Amino acid sequence: MGSFTESGLHPQENPQFLNMDAMIKGSIQKAVIQLEDKKDNSQRPTERIQILHNLLCCPGNAASSLFLTTLKKRICVLLHEREKRTQEPQRWIFREALSMKFILEDTSFRQALWMHLEDIVANIFAQILAVVDANNNLNHICQGSPLADLWLQMFQEETFLTIKYSWKRLDAKIPVLSMTKDPNVSLSCQFPFSWVVKAYLDDVWEKVYHMEGNIKTFQRELCPSRAAPYPIPVRKRNHGVHSAVNPRSQQRMWPGSTTASSRAT
Structure with missing residues (x-):
């Protein structure tokens, strides 16, 4: 399958790779929607989308570039874990063709493949967010935060921050990690990854x-x-x-x- 531009519709010159940056940026909303927050933190999805949009859609920002690079590495590691649990992962295109979903959705087969990949990436993105935004932890990487550099260093270090893949349906809700077991009460950490x-x-x-x-x-x-x-x-x-x-x-x-x-x- 060929590469895509920012819109995900048109092939670029190199037919061997996907535009991973475009796929991640396009899956922000899908990923955030899958997350389940505490009842008193109902405004968090909107805040989370704003934070991620500022991080991923601001070219020229060193922190944004480092965050995107690290996020891609994290996603690739979990994609590899997912592939290990999938029967005959190399036949996924054939399975999508047999499903005929692209005909029911009145779209091209090429676009259906892109949407399938985007759903998988969004699900893994959501699993990462469920950990890194525990206790509203993403607040420490907002623009102007004095702890942003430290946050990024911690996010980069896989031996410090372990994120494991969990097999879930692509439309399943993923609860955000929290330091409190009370389903109605959320916390905000005062230090990056304090837990x-x-x-x-x-x-x-x-x-x-x-x-x-x-x-x-x-x-x-x-x-x-x-x-x-x-x-x-x-x-x-x-x-x-x-x-x-x-x-x-x-x-x-x-x-x-x-x-x-x-x-x-």
């Missing part, structure tokens, strides 16, 4: 808690680039040395501070 950072820190302190006498070894693993890693606070008990972290309590001791709530901002 991911919190989960990482919880995991780090859990390891410290269970290492007991091996804290120095843990410090070397956690900070391999530092000659003298920052000391981790410990307290002595009658039967040995333990970390000052108690994962079952509501407070933890942090280096250079007194107490900090276990709830991430």
Whole structure:
């Protein structure tokens, strides 16, 4: 199947590739419609479309270019995962021809293929948005946000932010990730991907808690680039040395501070 211009209708000179940029930009609304927000966040779809439009449709903006490049990589990874779960994925054009949907919809076979691909991309785009806009996280990449560069760095790092493909019908609703289980209440994070950072820190302190006498070894693993890693606070008990972290309590001791709530901002 050949490449398409911004309208998705006319072939360009290179017949080997699709115009992925045009497909992603054209699927913004389809992707957002698939998302399911909390009841008190009913205005979020409109805000989300505005944010994405500013990011994806503003040529010459370095942040927009980096976001689009990273988004394409993320989509390609999930498309590969989808292909692994599809029987005979190379025969998709043949299956579309057998379905005869393009005749029922009174359109060309070429346009029907484009629409099918756009539906798949929109579904994967929606799955990505359901993660990256958890707790209204996209607000931190809005124009003028002081944390936009950090947001993009986190979005780029696949080892930090893992997004898994979930097999869903192309018209299925996808709930947006949230830090609260209450279906009527949404939250707005004050730091990019704060729930991911919190989960990482919880995991780090859990390891410290269970290492007991091996804290120095843990410090070397956690900070391999530092000659003298920052000391981790410990307290002595009658039967040995333990970390000052108690994962079952509501407070933890942090280096250079007194107490900090276990709830991430």
